[in-house]
Amino acid sequence: MARVLTPRAEDFPRWYQDLIAKAQLADNGPVRGTMVIRPVGYAIWERMQGDMDARIKEQGVQNAYFPLFIPENYLRREADHVEGFSPELAVVTHAGGKELAEPLVVRPTSETVIGEFMAKWVDSYRDLPLLLNQWANVVRWELRPRTFLRTTEFLWQEGHTAHATEADAREHARDIHKNVYEAFMTEMLAIPVIPGRKTKGERFAGATNTMTVEAMMGDGKALQMGTSHELGQNFAKAFDITYSSAERTVEHAWTTSWGTSTRMLGGLIMVHGDDNGLRLPPRLAPVQVQIMVVKAGEGVTEAAEQLRKDLKAAGVRVKLDDRADIPFGRRAVDAELQGIPIRIEVGPRDLANGNAVVARRIDGTKSPIALAEVANAVVAALKADQQRLYDDALAFREERTVEVKTLAEAIEASQTGFARVPWSAVGEAGEKEANGKAITVRCL
Amino acid sequence: MARVLTPRAEDFPRWYQDLIAKAQLADNGPVRGTMVIRPVGYAIWERMQGDMDARIKEQGVQNAYFPLFIPENYLRREADHVEGFSPELAVVTHAGGKELAEPLVVRPTSETVIGEFMAKWVDSYRDLPLLLNQWANVVRWELRPRTFLRTTEFLWQEGHTAHATEADAREHARDIHKNVYEAFMTEMLAIPVIPGRKTKGERFAGATNTMTVEAMMGDGKALQMGTSHELGQNFAKAFDITYSSAERTVEHAWTTSWGTSTRMLGGLIMVHGDDNGLRLPPRLAPVQVQIMVVKAGEGVTEAAEQLRKDLKAAGVRVKLDDRADIPFGRRAVDAELQGIPIRIEVGPRDLANGNAVVARRIDGTKSPIALAEVANAVVAALKADQQRLYDDALAFREERTVEVKTLAEAIEASQTGFARVPWSAVGEAGEKEANGKAITVRCL
Ligand SMILES: [Zn+2]
Numbered sequence: 014m015a016r017v018l019t020p021r022a023e024d025f026p027r028w029y030q031d032l033i034a035k036a037q038l039a040d041n042g043p044v045r046g047t048m049v050i051r052p053v054g055y056a057i058w059e060r061m062q063g064d065m066d067a068r069i070k071e072q073g074v075q076n077a078y079f080p081l082f083i084p085e086n087y088l089r090r091e092a093d094h095v096e097g098f099s100p101e102l103a104v105v106t107h108a109g110g111k112e113l114a115e116p117l118v119v120r121p122t123s124e125t126v127i128g129e130f131m132a133k134w135v136d137s138y139r140d141l142p143l144l145l146n147q148w149a150n151v152v153r154w155e156l157r158p159r160t161f162l163r164t165t166e167f168l169w170q171e172g173h174t175a176h177a178t179e180a181d182a183r184e185h186a187r188d189i190h191k192n193v194y195e196a197f198m199t200e201m202l203a204i205p206v207i208p209g210r211k212t213k214g215e216r217f218a219g220a221t222n223t224m225t226v227e228a229m230m231g232d233g234k235a236l237q238m239g240t241s242h243e244l245g246q247n248f249a250k251a252f253d254i255t256y257s258s259a260e261r262t263v264e265h266a267w268t269t270s271w272g273t274s275t276r277m278l279g280g281l282i283m284v285h286g287d288d289n290g291l292r293l294p295p296r297l298a299p300v301q302v303q304i305m306v307v308k309a310g311e312g313v314t315e316a317a318e319q320l321r322k323d324l325k326a327a328g329v330r331v332k333l334d335d336r337a338d339i340p341f342g343r344r345a346v347d348a349e350l351q352g353i354p355i356r357i358e359v360g361p362r363d364l365a366n367g368n369a370v371v372a373r374r375i376d377g378t379k380s381p382i383a384l385a386e387v388a389n390a391v392v393a394a395l396k397a398d399q400q401r402l403y404d405d406a407l408a409f410r411e412e413r414t415v416e417v418k419t420l421a422e423a424i425e426a427s428q429t430g431f432a433r434v435p436w437s438a439v440g441e442a443g444e445k446e447a448n449g450k451a452i453t454v455r456c457l
Numbered sequence: 458m459a460r461v462l463t464p465r466a467e468d469f470p471r472w473y474q475d476l477i478a479k480a481q482l483a484d485n486g487p488v489r490g491t492m493v494i495r496p497v498g499y500a501i502w503e504r505m506q507g508d509m510d511a512r513i514k515e516q517g518v519q520n521a522y523f524p525l526f527i528p529e530n531y532l533r534r535e536a537d538h539v540e541g542f543s544p545e546l547a548v549v550t551h552a553g554g555k556e557l558a559e560p561l562v563v564r565p566t567s568e569t570v571i572g573e574f575m576a577k578w579v580d581s582y583r584d585l586p587l588l589l590n591q592w593a594n595v596v597r598w599e600l601r602p603r604t605f606l607r608t609t610e611f612l613w614q615e616g617h618t619a620h621a622t623e624a625d626a627r628e629h630a631r632d633i634h635k636n637v638y639e640a641f642m643t644e645m646l647a648i649p650v651i652p653g654r655k656t657k658g659e660r661f662a663g664a665t666n667t668m669t670v671e672a673m674m675g676d677g678k679a680l681q682m683g684t685s686h687e688l689g690q691n692f693a694k695a696f697d698i699t700y701s702s703a704e705r706t707v708e709h710a711w712t713t714s715w716g717t718s719t720r721m722l723g724g725l726i727m728v729h730g731d732d733n734g735l736r737l738p739p740r741l742a743p744v745q746v747q748i749m750v751v752k753a754g755e756g757v758t759e760a761a762e763q764l765r766k767d768l769k770a771a772g773v774r775v776k777l778d779d780r781a782d783i784p785f786g787r788r789a790v791d792a793e794l795q796g797i798p799i800r801i802e803v804g805p806r807d808l809a810n811g812n813a814v815v816a817r818r819i820d821g822t823k824s825p826i827a828l829a830e831v832a833n834a835v836v837a838a839l840k841a842d843q844q845r846l847y848d849d850a851l852a853f854r855e856e857r858t859v860e861v862k863t864l865a866e867a868i869e870a871s872q873t874g875f876a877r878v879p880w881s882a883v884g885e886a887g888e889k890e891a892n893g894k895a896i897t898v899r900c901l
Pocket residue numbers: 249250251252253254255265
């Protein structure tokens with residue numbers, strides 16, 4: 014097969030951009046750093062969103078929607094925060110044909126607005142816990158944009174919760190970290206993640222504890238796939254989120270926040286992609302099986318349509334590709350690029366033997382299967398391939414992770430992968446030294 | 458029962474705002490004209506979105522996401538358009554800590570960006586039809602804001618499609634109008650809508666035909682619930698959306714666009730609300746049944762929990778309210794305000810007789826039902842009440858619609874409802890005269 018993408022080994026960043034363009038996942042937007050998420054990419058995001066949303070709701074969280082525009086003065090309330098954000102802000106100064114009296118910030122997060130409204134909505138201990146989540150677009154001006162990974166505008170979910178006790182807040186932050194994020198990445202994305210805590214230096218501003226899920230990409234580097242923060246009473250004090258207790262005393266609430274974003278699409282590509290394109294975990298894939306009419310005539314279209322019905326009845330997400338006017342080779346390359354887990358090729362020759370060819374994207378095998386057995390074979394293959402992707406990613410990570418005893422060894426090992434080193438051998442001084450070499454302590 | 462809201466008959470606009478506040482559907486945002494959609498309101502929007510999204514996808518349309526920021530020069534390409542919009546625009550002039558070389562407009566619609574990308578993506582007739590939809594937030598500066606109906610920021614879906622022929626574009630615009638919008642409003646929202654075409658004067662700028670679905674609100678006024686436009690080749694010419702035909706000639710595409718928004722939430726309230734609050738159509742309701750523990754003890758909580766299981770098994774969206782520390786009356790008022798279709802009250806007295814009380818929000822009846830029969834009774838009631846809401850709204854509209862022969866009679870009748878008048882008796886001159894009296898020709 015002709016070379017479709019820059020090989021990963023040759024130039025990983027270039028391979029990544031090539032894949033996104035050729036699989037039609039996204040395009041650059043007209044404003045630098047923004048992206049257009051094309052239907053192929055957006056369908057994956059919708060599947061992510063749907064599955065994660067259900068897991069979030071199982072934790073008792075409710076969705077809401079807060080406004081895009083934030084008065085500039087809101088951001089000043091949380092001093093730590095505004096310092097971190099101001100160079101990243103986009104500011105509206107004109108609206109309705111006039112200059113505004115107070116500039117409006119386009120939300121880099123809805124944290125401040127949500128804090129204001131929590132303070133308004135929470136009155137008594139009976140109003141707690143207040144568990145909110147929002148799916149929305151946010152804007153952070155990006156000087157070195159990279160599709161999905163760092164974009165000026167991105168889509169995300171941000172959870173913000175208020176609790177009556179520290180213990181309840183802590184339990185919630187951990188449930189999100191483990192039962193939502195870690196479970197979602199493992200079960201749905203087939204990405205082995207390392208759950209852990211961030212060092213004090215890497216913590217979110219204002220957090221008393223930041224928990225992260227970290228994954229190893231195909232170049233041996235780490236990507237933070239999601240974070241869950243305990244904010245102690247810091248945030249509640251900044252926004253005056255208080256409640257009257259059962260004993261009628263006035264107390265500050267304990268809050269948490271947690272988020273994941275379209276960056277997960279970048280992680281997905283970098284963990285599972287290969288030199289032929291993306292490989293989608295079957296559970297996530299919007300289209301699990303593409304049935305391809307190799308050449309029309311001799312009952313091929315009818316057989317393909319029958320297979321489509323069989324697979325649909327078996328609960329498989331299936332698409333029929335009968336575009337016989339487009340060369341078969343080109344369609345097959347596109348299906349590989351987009352990472353569709355299984356391709357079923359229906360052509361006159363195999364059909365004469367009562368077979369169709371089942372081509373599996375994940376393990377690369379291709380074999381003729383009797384028409385009546387295709388549905389069962391496909392269901393089994395989808396299940397096995399979901400596991401296989403996970404196992405492969407895990408094996409890759411373990412191969413590139415070494416146990417070391419000293420900071421010097423850890424820095425050496427980080428050139429090609431992860432190093433597991435006792436924190437006692439690093440410490441805050443060691444962390445600074447490592448940072449100087451563009452290495453971060455990802456999690457404890 | 459004490460008066461909860463300003464009565465509709467006393468002050469309809471005030472009743473509307475009261476209901477939104479007390480049912481906790483939405484709050485005003487910190488920036489004038491913006492809104493916070495609270496969990497109770499957002500859950501309704503999510504149900505609307507899910508159902509309509511499935512209908513849109515059945516039409517072969519794919520979702521995508523386009524950027525929030527649009528370079529100012531994009532809006533100049535479609536002269537008609539920019540004139541209509543410029544006083545409504547919000548403009549970003551500063552970002553990343555600097556003044557921008559070119560100001561960015563916060564999208565009032567993604568039409569122009571989608572036009573640009575369609576031109577880029579469409580090459581041959583094989584790429585058509587290209588059927589795209591986006592769910593997103595948009596901003597139009599609003600001088601007289603009203604929650605859900607006219608807000609500076611709102612949520613919507615906008616469909617944009619390109620076709621090879623006028624006939625294909627026309628058929629698509631009509632399918633959306635009829636099979637998506639009209640069907641959704643009728644079947645899901647239980648709102649009888651009048652489908653029709655807009656007059657030339659009321660048409661969308663650039664459209665060759667605008668189709669609308671209009672509904673009568675509880676005050677006899679009309680609300681436009683959705684529109685579907687045929688844009689001829691006007692839009693394709695402005696954005697240079699061309700394709701090479703099978704005969705290898707270069708042709709401009711034929712396009713359509715169509716949209717609905719959070720305004721539908723306003724319509725829902727104004728059609729189905731009454732002096733006790735909202736009444737939700739059972740198919741739409743996020744919570745169809747609220748089981749209420751009137752008073753704990755004597756097996757009440759256990760019986761309530763059993764009913765919850767029975768109803769869940771019967772496919773009902775059910776919520777158990779066992780907050781025995783909040784007065785029952787207050788909880789019942791809240792359930793009525795939020796429009797939950799059925800309340801099941803479980804208390805010691807009825808339980809002693811083997812009953813629970815089923816209170817139906819839509820017809821206002823309340824009756825004891827044997828525990829073992831509750832699930833069947835509820836399923837039947839939900840079905841009947843969906844139909845009843847529709848029938849009531851239709852009867853109300855018909856009562857307030859008169860057939861007239863002249864423009865003068867139509868203007869008279871419009872004070873309290875709709876008038877159906879032959880277009881030949883109105884014409885463009887008559888339409889201007891009516892507009893002068895704040896009356897619009899809603900549809901043909
Ligand atoms: Zn305080």
